[in-house]
Amino acid sequence: MPQDIRVKICGLTAAADVSAAVEAGAAYVGFVFFEGSPRHVTPERARALALGVPAGVAKVALTVDADDTALDVLTETVPLDMLQLHGHETPARVAEIKARYGLPVMKAIGIAEPADLTPIDAYSQVADQLLIDAKPPKGASRPGGNALAFDWGLIAGRDWSLPWLLAGGLTPGNVAEAIARTGARQLDVSSGVERAPGVKDAALIRAFIVNARGLSTD
Numbered sequence: 001m002p003q004d005i006r007v008k009i010c011g012l013t014a015a016a017d018v019s020a021a022v023e024a025g026a027a028y029v030g031f032v033f034f035e036g037s038p039r040h041v042t043p044e045r046a047r048a049l050a051l052g053v054p055a056g057v058a059k060v061a062l063t064v065d066a067d068d069t070a071l072d073v074l075t076e077t078v079p080l081d082m083l084q085l086h087g088h089e090t091p092a093r094v095a096e097i098k099a100r101y102g103l104p105v106m107k108a109i110g111i112a113e114p115a116d117l118t119p120i121d122a123y124s125q126v127a128d129q130l131l132i133d134a135k136p137p138k139g140a141s142r143p144g145g146n147a148l149a150f151d152w153g154l155i156a157g158r159d160w161s162l163p164w165l166l167a168g169g170l171t172p173g174n175v176a177e178a179i180a181r182t183g184a185r186q187l188d189v190s191s192g193v194e195r196a197p198g199v200k201d202a203a204l205i206r207a208f209i210v211n212a213r214g215l216s217t218d
C-alpha cells in the first residue's frame with residue numbers, strides 16, 4: 001500500500017492538535033477562516049498555531065468567497081504556504097488571488113452528480129491544486145466540513161492535469177476504500193478526525209494517517 005500518500009488535516013484550532021497532525025505525518029495543516037464554522041480561527045490565533053509548524057509541512061488557509069481586504073489581513077498576519085478557496089470563486093477570481101498574493105491556490109469543487117465535474121477543466125487552467133469535495137446539501141450552513149461523502153464512483157479512473165486532494169466524509173474507517181476506489185494520492189479530512197464538531201482527536205488523526213498509508217501499527 002502507498003506510503004507516499006499525502007494527508008491534509010484541516011480545521012485545527014489548538015496547538016496540541018497541530019502537534020498531533022505533524023507528528024502523525026501530515027503533509028498539510030489547514031486553518032479555517034469562515035465564521036460559520038465550529039473550526040473558525042482568527043488570523044491572530046492562526047498565526048500562533050502556524051508558527052509552531054515545522055518547515056516541510058504546508059500551512060493552508062481555508063477561505064470562503066473572501067474579499068481582498070480579508071485576504072490582505074490574513075496573508076499579512078499568518079505565515080502561509082497555500083490558500084484554499086472553498087466558496088463560489090470563479091476561475092477569474094482564482095487567477096486574481098493567485099497573482100495578488102503569490103501563493104499557490106487550491107480550489108475546492110463540490111461534487112454530487114456527473115455535471116459537477118464540468119468546471120474542473122476551467123479551474124485546472126488557473127489553480128495549483130484541486131480539492132474534490134462533496135457538494136454541501138441544500139440549506140447547509142457551510143460549504144464544507146459537513147462529514148458528507150459523495151459517490152466516489154463519479155471520479156473513479158479520472159486523471160486531472162494537476163495535483164488534487166479527495167475530501168468529504170473521510171474517516172479512519174473509510175479512507176483506505178476511498179483511495180482504492182478513486183486513486184487519490186492526497187486526502188483532506190476534518191470532521192472524521194474529531195470527537196465533536198471542532199474538537200480534534202489525536203488518536204483519530206493518527207489512525208487516519210496510518211490507515212491512509214496502509215501502515216501497520218504492530
Ligand SMILES: O=C(O)c1ccccc1N[C@@H]1O[C@H](COP(=O)(O)O)[C@@H](O)[C@H]1O
Binds near residue numbers: 039086131170
Ligand atoms: O471545516 C469546515 O468547517 C469548513 C467550512 C467551510 C468550508 C470548508 C470546510 N471544511 C472543508 O471541507 C472538506 C470536507 O470536510 P469533512 O472532512 O467532510 O469534514 C475539507 O476540505 C475541509 O477542510
